[in-house]
Amino acid sequence: MMEKLSLDKFEEAYKRVQEVVLPTNLVQSDFFSQMTGNKVYFKPENLQLTGAYKIRGAYYKISTLSDEEKAKDIAMHVAAINPKYISQDEIPQVEKDREDAVQTEIMANDPKLANKPEKVLEGIKRGKLNKVFSEWCLLDQEFIKTPKESVAKYLGKAKVLEMARFQVGEGIEKKEENFAEEVAKMGGK
Numbered sequence: 058m059m060e061k062l063s064l065d066k067f068e069e070a071y072k073r074v075q076e077v078v079l080p081t082n083l084v085q086s087d088f089f090s091q092m093t094g095n096k097v098y099f100k101p102e103n104l105q106l107t108g109a110y111k112i113r114g115a116y117y118k119i120s121t122l123s124d125e126e127k128a129k130d131i132a133m134h135v136a137a138i139n140p141k142y143i144s145q146d147e148i149p150q151v152e153k154d155r156e157d158a159v160q161t162e163i164m165a166n167d168p169k170l171a172n173k174p175e176k177v178l179e180g181i182k183r184g185k186l187n188k189v190f191s192e193w194c195l196l197d198q199e200f201i202k203t204p205k206e207s208v209a210k211y212l213g214k215a216k217v218l219e220m221a222r223f224q225v226g227e228g229i230e231k232k233e234e235n236f237a238e239e240v241a242k243m244g245g246k
Contacts, residue, residue, distance in 0.1 A: 073121075079104060081100055081101050081102055081104050082100075083098040083099070084098065084099050084100075084101055085097070086098065086099055127215055128215075130200075130202060130211075131208065131212070133201070134195075134198070134200060134201045134202075134208060135195065135222050136222060138195075138198055138201060139222055140194060140195040140198060140220070141193040141194070142195065143194065143195050143196060143217050143219070143220060144194050144195070144196045144197070145190050145191075145194050145197065147194075148193065148194070153186075153190075156190075157182070157186060160182050160185045160186055160189075161182065164178060164182060164185075195208050195220065196208050196209040196212075196217070197209065
């Protein structure tokens with residue numbers, strides 16, 4: 058059953074939402090005003106970071122979730138996005154070094170980077186590595202329900218201690234078949 062809206066709850070929601078929404082003033086439309094013979098105004102909510110008015114209700118709901126509800130959302134995120142690690146601290150140095158070598162190779166073969174100073178190249182590589190590592194790590198990923206927000210920001214003070222993800226069919230041994238041999242047997246050869 059839904060909780061009845063009180064003035065206190067309304068004011069609490071208003072304060073919370075102000076943390077993330079941009080002020081959008083009414084804009085008079087001369088075209089539609091002339092067309093209708095009335096003053097017509099639009100409220101350009103498409104200027105919000107999400108491009109929609111619905112940010113208010115959605116943000117308030119998400120910001121008031123319990124830790125248990127957040128845990129379910131994080132489990133859904135892990136199932137959908139499949140992060141390798143919880144945080145960048147967990148990435149083994151050997152993987153960091155391997156990715157560094159990959160990015161170095163890619164950049165060495167990029168003609169647009171051929172004449173860049175070494176300091177600039179290092180900055181570009183650092184940015185590329187940070188992007189890759191962020192994609193690998195749960196806390197740095199954009200949260201699936203609120204893409205402009207990282208999982209870490211969504212969690213607030215809550216923490217992810219461990220995670221496990223199982224792929225459907227994972228661990229099931231698959232029978233190797235040679236279809237050419239099977240067809241030959243069926244043909245009596």
